[in-house]
Amino acid sequence: MIAIGKKEFVDLFKSIKSLIIIALLLVTSYFSAKYSDILGTAVALTEQEMKDVYTAGLVFLLIFFGQLFVTSISHDTINKESHERTMRFLVTRTSRGQILFGKFSGVWLFWFSCIFVSFLLISIFSSQFHFLIFSQAIALLTYQISLTVLLSVVIHKPSITMFLGVMIGLLYPIFNFWLMLTTNSWFSWLKFASPYYYLMETDYLFLVVFVFSAMILAIALLVFNRREF
Secondary structure, X not given: OHHHHHHHHHXXXXXXXXHHHHHHHHHHHHHHHHOHHHHXXXXXXXXXXXXXXXXXXXXXXXXXXXXXXXXXXXXXXXXXXXXXXXXXXXXXXXXXXXXXXXXXHHHHHHHHHHHHHHHHHHHHHHOOOOHHHXXXXXXXXXXXXXXXXXXXXXXXXXXXXXXXXXXXXXXXXXXXXXXXXXXXXXXXXXXXXXXXXXXXXXXHHXXXXXXXXXXXXXXXXXXXXXXXX
16 A cells, blocks of 8 residues: 555656646645735735734635645546456556555545645744644645545446536536525535535535545445456
């Protein structure tokens, strides 16, 4: 599992798309933190919001485009092996669970590193590390990675997961925010199944998102174990 995770982690840093996303995260973090005072004076904010305004640009990017970023570079993390006929070799060398969690851990560690560096950059301007917001960002990305892994397990063709990944990445945040804002009783209850609902709270309710992620990975493993290669 460690070898699989390490390979996935290193391969992501070799991707041009990954490097572009990393650059976008760092540039957004830098300018968001540097010019946070302008936003703070333009909008009426509480004392706590003034402290957190440094992370506004990065948080906006992760909420609305995080799923798109994750799926764009990892949509084929599992089905690529099947498509290239290397999965049969892998399943003879290690368990399917180790393959799945190795892939997941490699992708997760990549995003953890990117977000950690981004928050370190922000902390230079804010003179503090925003641990709660960082933890919420990691919770959201863990969910997004889990969803991407499930997509790659369920759908066999990388070309299809690439298309669906873009569609989900664009529409999923919009749909989730609609669920939280709608007053329609037929749909409003679905907000409790949305990770965004728990991330909007200022306490540690975001930990529920990790539970959702574990459930998604469990489903992915169940499907993966039933696959024939």
